[in-house]
Structures are given as structure tokens and as C-alpha cells.
Amino acid sequence: MLMIKLLKNFLNENTKLTKKHHEVNKSFKEIISFFNIITSTILEEDMMILFMDSEMIIRSVFLYEGKGLKVLENKTLNIDDKLIEEKVFIKTYKGNSIYCYISKEFTEKYNNCKYRFAIISLKSDNRKYKKFIEKINYSILNLLTYDNEKYSSYENLLMYLDAIDDGISACDSNGILRYINESACKIIGAKKEEMINKKLDLLTNNAILSQVIKTGKTYMDFEYFLEYNKKTFHLMNSAYPVYAKNKNIIGGIDIFRRIKRSMKVASDLAGYEAVYRFENFIGKSKVFNDSKELAKKFARNDKNILILGESGTGKELFAQAIHNYSHRSNGPFVAINCASFPKDLFDSELFGYDEGAFTGARKGGKLGKFELASGGTLFLDEIGEMPIHLQAKLLRVLETKSISRIGSNKKIDVNIRIIAATNRNLEKMVNNNNFRGDLYYRLKVLYLILPPLVKRGKDIIELTNYFIDKYSKDSDRKVKGMDKEAEKLLLSYDWPGNIRELENIIALSLFICDGEYINKEHLVKAGLKDKNKYSTETINPSKKLSDINRELIIKTLEKTKGNKKRAAEILGVSRNTIYRTLKKNNS
Template sequence: MIYTEIIEYINSMLSNNTLKQNKEFEIIKESFTFYSINSDNINGTLLLLDDFYAIRGVKGIIKSKINLIGKTLNLPFKEKIKSSEVIKYIDSNFCVYFLKEKGYKCEEINYGLCYIIDKTSQKNEMLLENIALKISKTIEILQRYNEENNFLLKYLDSIDEGISTCDTNGNMTYVNKACCEILGIKKEDVANRKKKISPEYRPILNKILNEKKSIIDVEYFPKRNNNTIHLINSSYPVFDDKKKVLGTIDIFRGIKRTTKLANTLVGQNLSYNFENIIGESIILKEKIGLAKSFALSDANIYIEGESGTGKELFAQSIHNYSNRKSEPFIAINCANFPLELVDSELFGYEEGAFTGAKKGGKIGKFELANGGTLFLDEIGEMQLHIQAKLLRVLETKTLSRIGGNKPIKVDVKIIAATNRNLYELVKKGEFREDLYYRLKVLFLEIPPLRERGEDVILLTQYFIKKIGGGMGKNIKGVDKEGEALLLKYNWPGNIRELENIIARALFICNKDIITKEDLIKSGVRIEDIGENIKNNLEEINKEILIDTLRQTKGNKKRTAEILGVSRPTIYRMIKKCGVKL
């Protein structure tokens, strides 16, 4: 058959028409594409037609450069066409075979196969039926695959982390629902290959293409509606069978969710509320009422109180009572870190900022607390140059990491606490006056235990129940003389000291009630102590040592912890007192 003759014949039956798009037909078109003409020795032209007899696919001797797609084929026997029946039509030098079929699970979608060949060829009715059967099988397979694929895509859309894929040229090929919400893009744009990766992602893609390795948990700052958003992103290369990179798949989330996770991992268990503050004294009730009113404001709070009065308990309660309670609460003790590390702990650092800097850099406490509350304990121990940086963050609500120049916006409520008199430090030049007033917008002074009267007894009962239950001891309480002693004691270490003394008394006590003597042995110091007791202090210490060693079954480390001394001191006391283990 001469090539030009069959072209002329097909052109004689064509008319221009607007191609009507039908998504349901795409799977039929795809199945036709998969069909191989070599398997059936086709030497004519095979056309795929839709319901409107528009040409949707071409195979055979017609080359792809011939523009037939979208044009309507005017068949002279349209009125005779029935489903699943081959119609044969002979015209001049050509024989036309046509078969109409229904799509798999798409009864309303029909397609037609038109086979054109010279009339001298053998009968091709069976050939066309075999081709239709093969295409139908492919349609069935693809339909099932699409159903399974759609099922998987629904799963991916239910995940609240953004998921996206792209090819090596930076064309986005898939996005889930969360990705669209986070980045502000449309699935339709991605499906139509109209969406490119953001410029901020290009360095990540290039690195993966060059190194063929995953990049896990890196910060990523794409634009959304001209605003920069802060994400944590993990990128994974996708390989073909020959280990060639086809593209990447990315999983990312907003920084707030990451900081909440970090908040959990670093042990900030926000279990304290105002209901957990034990006491009925008037002065305590006044402070709780004041703290509750402060919690309703976003202004900074300065808490002052002696060591052991429960400043962090108040700080957590304020956070949990505020409108930020669902956001992170991050605490940092400024006295617990070496002076040179407080800077990096608060503000974070970029990779390579200094020798020993962590790869990928580190998020500081300010960023971890973004949207929530940052508790700065022992603020009086902060160096002056760190105070200056802190003041700038409070004034501008932005920070820059060490070694970085990118300004990062933060929304943080500050609760600062100290057991020192900050104003005295200001007068000595050890604390910035401007920062002092910036922090002391709202002021809360926690009363010492000695000013809380009968709260000492309530706290004692609480600690007996809390600690005694864990020890398996059934101690009913403290006798009257013991309670009188507790009420008279000055409590320089406040609630923390009371808890330690009750813990020791529970070890020492061998009855069902703690006595005055048990408390004295446990460390309650009496200013006007009798001469006889002074002369027997060594014997009392020996007795305490023996009782504690008996309770701990000779564990010297635990004994030292209970008595509040070092292990070497325990060894010296054992030797001095002649205690035999």
C-alpha cells in the first residue's frame, strides 16, 4: 500500500471539530498507547475514536507527525453501529473495519477502533476483536491500578504533614492536601505541570542530584503570598532500576509542630496548674489571684522569690492558664549553662558558626518557644552582653542566630525569675536598667514558706503521702510536737528543704507517725538548742547515719543523697563513727 494514498483516503473522511475533553476517556487512551502493533503484525492504520468519532490515538503506518488527533472521522455507516460488533466497509481500494466497545466500569463511556487497510488483505474481523480484547484487558488493569492509587492518595491527603514530589528539572509532580495548604498552591497546577519548585528549594534539589543522599530535618524558608514561612523539611532521592535519580520526595511541617515535639522531648512536662499549688494562707491566695490576672496578658512577667519557693511552678501555672497554653513552654536556667553557652542556647546558631558547631546548626530556646512562653530562671546570672541581645529581641521581636544574618520573627511571652534582688544588681551595674524595666512589666513576688503559716502542715501531709507511698510506708502524719517544730522553723530552703527533710524523716521513722526527734535527726535545726543536745550531736548524727544506711540497705550513694552530703563525707562519717556494715 502506498503511504500517500492511505493518508489521502483518511483525510477525505476528516472534518475539523473541537476536541471535547473527558477525564474518564484518558484511561482508554492510555491503554491504547500501551498496545503494541508489532504483536499482531498490523500493516495498516489503527485509529482510536471517542464517542464523538474524534480521533484520540493513531498507530500503524501513519507517522506521528501527521496531525490527525482531534479531528472527526466521518464514517459512512454510523447509523448501523452496534456495540461489540465488527462492521466492515469496502470503498475503492480500502477496507475499513470498525468496532465499538464500552469502557471497563465506565458503561457510559464508549470507544471505537477503526482499522484501515487495502482491500486485498485477508479478513481482519478477528484481528480487530483480538486488539479490542487486549485493550480492554489493559483498561481493566489500569482502572484497578488507578483505584488503588486513588486509595493511596486519599491516605496521603489525610496526613497533616506536607508531601510533595518533583522531577530533576524542578517540576512538581505531586502534592498532598497539607502541602497545598502550607505552600498555598493548587493541585490542578501541579497536575498540569504548571508548578515549579520554589527558588529556596533549588539548592536542596541540586545537592540531592549531586550527592544522591537524603537530607533530613533541615530548615526551609519558602515564600507564600510574598511572606516567608518557616518549615522543617526532609528530602529523599527517588531512583530508577539503574540507580539514576528520577527526582525527590519531600516531607515537611511547620516549625511550630517541631518545636512542640522538641518541647516534649526535652522534658518540659507541663503538669502544673494553679490547682497544684498547695496552701490556704491569705498571702498565697493573693499571689495566685494576681498570677491568674497576669496570665490573661501577653506582657512580660518578672517573678522574684527565695530559692525553693516554687517560682517555676507559678510560671507553668501562668502559662497553662493563658491563651498560649496549647503552645510550647520552654524553660532555661541561666545559671546552669557555662556563660559562653547561654548565647547559643537562647538564640541558636548556624552551621559553621564556630568550632564544634553542630552540622545543620541549632534552633535556640527563643525559636522553640515561638508562639508560647519562655521561662528564664535565674535571670540575674545572665552576662551583660547577653542582656543586650535579649533586650533587642524583646524590642524588635526578631532575632538572628549566631553566625547568621537572616532575621527570624518570634512571638514569645517572657517570664523571668530570680532569687536575687535585680534592682540591687542594677544599682551595682551588674544588670541593665532598661532590660530590668522591660522584664518587670508585671511583677509577682512569691512569699517564703515561713510567711505562709499553716501551709507548712498542709505541705508536710502532701509530701508524706507522695514520698511515703513510693517507699511502701504507711505513715499517718506528724505528732503535735513535731508540727509545732515545723511551724517555728525558719525554712531558709523553703518548700524544697521541707520536701528533703520529710523524705529523710520517712527513712528514719520506724513507727506510724513522725516525731519531733525524727525531724531533728532529719535536719531541722533549732536555734536555742539545749546544752545536753549539743553534747550529743555526734551521737545523733551517728544514729541518723545508721538508720539511713539500714533503710537504704547499705547503699552509700543513696544515703548521701538523703542526708544531703557527698559520698566521701559518708565514708568519713562511717569511719569516724565506727559503723560496721
């Protein structure tokens, strides 16, 4: 103890206060921390060790007995102006020899911090001191490397979480928010510093994480209205409790996104996807190109569009192309046929419903087409078939840009563009009180009339060649095209079923044709009527492929030698459709 006291007094008299104020940065604090830990385990008796920065300012002192000397910190060592690195030199103090050893300068690689060590002792052993310093420094650097790599991994993890487009937040078991990523802040318009370490109940009065840590329940893929800063955010959320190894809840984490992103995914999965673009269209006739150019102009506007045209002229294809050409192209495209739903189900399809809205209502409720289309386009095909009571509701949506689900009074904002289509005369229906006039004029802000196929001239030949190529690839037939007589017949026909009828005729003609070219006879057998000759073998192909009649199915089965799977592929229907049709007709 007397010797340690002697060393303390020696240092007190051989240090001086620095004139500069030096802040200790994060890296130095870490090094000092490791220095104190390591030195305490290996320091020998009758020895003091100093940790200094590059300017010889003492940052930490450690004694054998395990106590530092705070009074010496931030003082400059003032032993000799001509110190020799890694050499012991002797100072005489009150009749005692004091041995001093100054290490070379070391550099920490992560933040380029420079530092030295000094040993003050009553013993002289240059070689031993050098190894001793190297051992301390080696241990410090190992710990520093591990700590920095660990910290770097932690920092990387945070960067990975910030790169995710979904919002992520986490709280501890006391309901205090401990983490929130950048996306979550963007979604609700908050700053991290406003959120972190705040009680959830102070941030919002309906925090799902508060329920999670109370109940221990997992909530997956549920609709959630988050209230924050006097605003309501419509989200799709999943929330999970976090357990320690002892099975106690230590917190909760939730992952969420804006509802419109989930709706876009749901729409795509349900098959509501706009795949056609204007560049996919076939035809060069003036009347067709005029319609296409007008549709492009309409696409750049966000007004509602009404598409008029006969059945089979491509109204839905135009609706898809308009969507893909518009600023809504990244949003969902949802199509609904107004003639395909029973009146009592139409409301729930369009508006959705809440859980318990009616007997048989799905648990958790259901999103309606308006919500699924939010941020994008809702295509209402055969709008003339929509029930009158729903026409009034649709008009209300167009006016307010909001809907209420069945069984709920909550207003949900929807950002949609309506494209409606019909082959009926809506103006006449308005005059006969079968269609609301106010809705008609709301929809007819922009309107597009598609030309029937018979008015498109040689587009018929171009479309025919496309269908020959399309169906030849799906079969073992090597049909190259049509002969001149077949082309004349196609151009002279009036095409009441338009492009859909043409496609059906060509699809069937390919399987009737045994040579390289489709001729007039093949077309007549496939159902095309020759004005000069009527074939008793003709069939009616003007219906949709999905509604194909018994005669066409039997004809196709003959060509496929009874292979129902192949026949279904040719006709573009399911095998179940073929089975049902044949069973219905006792075939």
C-alpha cells in the same frame, strides 16, 4: 478485502449524524482504549465490531485488518427501529446478506457508564457472536477494574500524603517540580497549580532539590531558609535523591516543616516541658490563692512576667502553670538557670551559633534557647545572676523580637514570651548598678510575688500529707500521717528553705519513722529545729536535693542498709552524685 469494503459501504449508508453533541468522558475513553486493544487480538475475518453508547451512538469501530473507521464515529446506527437484543437479523445490501448482532446494554460500575456492542458480518452465528461479545466485555471489565484499582491506589496515596502535616515536594532529574502536597503549599502560601510542572530555579533561587539532583547527596535534618514569592521561610528540612534501578538519579524528594515545630520537639526531648498546671497546686490559704488567681490573669496576657519570691517557693512551677494556661500552651516551654552557666558559654546557650563560629563549634551549628522557645515561653530563672553584657542583649531581643546567632549577621525572628524569676532584690541591684534599670522595667510589666511557706498557714499540713503520700508509695513504709505534736512543730517552724525544705524533711522523716505516724522526734532527727529543744542529731536539709550534703546521704544510706541506688531514689539524685559526694569527703 472486497468483503470488508462491502461492510464499510453498508455502514456508511446505514448510519446518520447525531443531532446532539456528546462529550466522551474519561471512563468512556478508557473503555474505548481497552476495546481497541482487546478487539485487535481476537477479531475474526469478515467481521466488523462497533462500540456504542446507550443511545446507539458509535464511539469506536474496529475491523479485522486492524483499522478503525473514524468517519463512522459519533454517528447513530440506523439499521432497524425494532432491534432484538442478542439476536442476529439479516439485511440485504447489493445482493448480499449482511448479518447484524446487537448486544444487550452493559453498565460500567465505576462511573455508571452504559454501552453496547454491535457485530456486522457476512456470516450468521448467533451463539458465537454472543460469546464473542461476552469475551470482549469480560476482558474490558477486568482491565478497567485493574486500572481503576491502580488509579484508586494512586489517588489514595496522594490523599495520605496530603494528610501529613509535613511539607513534601518532589522533582524530576531536570529540576521540574512534579509533586507538592497540601501542607507544603500551606507552609509557603502557594497554590499547587502555581507550582506543579514549573522549573525549580524559576520558583526559588535556593532550591535544595536542585542541589540534590546535581550532587546525589542526601541532606538530613538541616536548617533551611527557603525564599519564595519575596518571602523567607525558616524550615527544618531533609532532602534525598531518588534512583532508578540502573542507579541513575531520576529526581529528588524533600520533607520539611516549620522550624518552630522542630524546636518544640527538640525542647520536649531536652526535658524542657511544662508539666505543672494551676489545678496541680496544693494549698487553700488566701495569700496563696490570691497569687494563683493573679497568675491566671497574667497568663491570658502576652506581656513579660517577673516572678519574685524566696528560694523554694515554687517560682518555676508557677511559670509552667502560666505557660499551660496561656494561648502559648501548645508551644515549647524552655527553662534556663542564669546562675548555672559560665559567662563565656552563656551567649551561645541563649543565642546559639553557626558552624565555624569559633574553635570547637559543633558541625551544623546549634540552636539557642531563644530559638528553641519560639512560639512559646522562655523561663529565665535566677535572672539576677545574668551577666551585665547579656542583659543588654536580652533587652535588644525584647525590643526587636529577633536574634542573631554567634558567627552570623542573619536576623532570625523569635516569637517568645519571657517569664523571669529571682529571689534577689532587683530594685536594690539596679540602684547599685548590678542590674540594668531599663531591663528591669521591661521585665516588670507584670510581676508576681509568691508568699513564703511560713505565711501560708495550714497549707503546710496539706503539703506535708501530700509528701507523705508521695514518698510512701515509693517505699515499703506504711506511714499514715503525723501526730498532733508533729503538726504543731511544723506550724511553728519558720521554713527558711520553704517548700523545698519541707519536702526534704518529710522524705527523710519517713525513713526514720518505724511506726504508722511521724512524730516530733522524727522531724527533729530529720533536721527540723525545735525552739524548745535542740537535737545534736539534726542535719541541714535546706539545700536542693541535687546539692544534698554528706550528712544526709550517710543518714539515708544507713536506712537503706548501704543500698546506693535506693538512697539515690529517695533523695532524688543520681547515683553518681552520691559517689562523688562520698569520694569528695573520703567516705
